[in-house]
Amino acid sequence: MLNKKNKKSAGITKKIIGERIYLRPLKISDASRRYCRWLNDEEVNRYLETKSATIAGLKKYIAKKIASPNCFFVGIFDKKKKKHIGNIKLEPIDWERKGTEYGIVIGEKNYWGKGFGEEATRLIIDYAFNQLGLNEMYLGVIPQNKNAVELYKRLGFKTTGVKKDAFYYKGKTFDHIRMVLIKK
Secondary structure, eight states: OOOTTSOSGGGOOSOEEOSSEEEEEOOGGGOOHHHHHHHHOHHHHTTSSOOOOOHHHHHHHHHHHHHOTTOEEEEEEETTTTEEEEEEEEEEEETTTTEEEEEEEEOOGGGTTTTHHHHHHHHHHHHHHHTSOOOEEEEEEOTTOHHHHHHHHHTTOEEEEEEEEEEEETTEEEEEEEEEEEOO
């Protein structure tokens, strides 16, 4: 378990290995055209706060996340192809309360609906609870992201509230579901 004095980017230095994927800390060199393309794709970013990106902006963003002791930021990589397919972020990490906000994106659309997001989420839950010493993860999701809502429920996340008309995007308002997963 990590403590406040020995966490750099929440302490991860090696890969977290799953069946089909691995997670590893993002490096500035991961700010690629492919990564940038995800964030500029309306279908990929429709449930994200980020709606556009540049490579220079991504490099700054990654450097900032690497430097933050309250952020755990990793890429999701296909094991066979060694291909960057998405990201996971735990931020901010509240080391005193032992809780964090969770976010994920699978940017490569040909990996959607095939269980890669579930595998990555299971890996990060295990790491957050058993290596980082956290006790809860929370997230926000809009109801229209039905696959994500169902995944989170299947993994044990519980709804803690719904904020009506919390987001405005392309002329529409969307509710915001808050969910939490407590370590057992």
